[in-house]
Amino acid sequence: MPEDQYRGRFAPSPTGPLHFGSLVAAAGSYLRARAAGGEWLLRMDDIDTPRNVPGAADGILRDLENLGFEWDGPVVHQSDCLEAYADALAGLRSDGLAYPCACSRAEVRAAATATGLPAGVYPGTCRNGTGGRPERSVRLDTRSARIAFTDGLLGAREQDVAAEVGDFVIRRADGLFAYQLAVVVDDAAAGITEVVRGSDLLDSTPRQIHLFRQLGLPAPAWYHLPIAVTAAGDKLSKQTGATPVGGESGPRALWQALAFLGQTPPAELFGAPGPELLAWAEAHWDPAGIPTTLASPAPTVPGTDPGCYAT
Structure with a gap:
């Protein structure tokens, strides 16, 4: 790959069928990669094995393929990359950048309450040892980690990770590698140049930038799309009743996803085959149309009942 070639990715978790919120992220990342003449990789973020649903990964791939998405190279599964995560964790520990934690x-x-920190912020209780208690998890030291970055859509962002998050977990109490560590190792290994994803992960970005730096790895650029929400304002997800967008509903959902991203697809293409609609989107992609809000309800088409993807 040339050094200046764009490389993006879509990394769904196989915890259920493809839904509207994930389709928005897929479309946004795919179209940015294609507009840049770059590559679009596909990864299954299946590291959280207790939440994986049998058959979900194959279903997501099938739905994307039916809609006309074409990815470059083989699909990567996090479950095949455990050795790489273990090596990264070992390096952080040997360099004194991560430490064992015995706290429940x-x-x-x-501890957060006692020290006046916001709920859930870890104050570094075990930085100097667990006091003889057995190790439950491993945390990354975030002291002095004030991270500033510029999001490609949302502009300048800054977070004091130590004060707002605290030393966060990179290996869980159940022995599984944490999401933050896995995605950083994955994106670096794949040479991802820009991460395009939903704004629900915006708060994770400073943690991941800190991890990139501590591992001595180049960080990608960032581009956070608005997320679709329910009528109650909750993120549209499997947990909030998001309707699957496979089969016959897929092309209608893709039309809606493009409209959600401010791409104004013609009404006559509503219900057109997915590959035809995606080809239109590639030819007419306009990033200036993407809303800079963090969240919005999914759009509908006047005179139609597209399946209530946002309710």
């Missing part, structure tokens, strides 16, 4: 969630809440 209840103890973390109590």
Whole structure:
């Protein structure tokens, strides 16, 4: 790959069928990659094995393929990359950048309250040792980690990770590698140049930038799309009753996803085959139309009942 070639990715979690919120992220990342003449990679973020649903990964791939999405190279599964995560974790520990933690969630809440920190912020209780208690998890030291970055859509952002998050977990109490560590190792290994995803992950970006730096890895650029929300204002997800967008509903949902991203697809293309609609989107892609809000309800088409993807 040439050094200046764009490389993006879509990384769904196989915890259920493809839904409207994930389709927005897929379309946005795909169209930015294609507009840049770059590559679009596909990764299954299946590191959280207790939440994985059998058959969901194959279903997501099938739905994307039916809609006309074409990815470059083989699909990567996080479950095949455990050795890489273990190596990264070992390096952080040997460099004194991560440490074992014996605290339970209840103890973390109590310690935050006692030190006047927001709920859930870890004050570094075990930085100097666990006091002989057994290791439960591993945390990354965030002291002095004040991270500033410029999001490609939302502009300048800054977070004091130590004060707002605290030393966060990179290996969980159940022995699984944490999401933050896995995605950083994955994106670096794949040579991702820009991460395009939903704004629900905006708060995770400073943590990941800190991890990139501590691992001595180049960080990608960032571009956070608005997320679709329900009528109650909750993120549209499997947990909030998001309707699957596979099968016959897929092309209608793709039309809506493009409209959600400010791309004004013609009304006559509503219900057109996915590949035809995606080809239109590639030819007419206009990033200036993307809303800079963090969240919005999914759009509908006047005179139609597209399946209530946002309710």
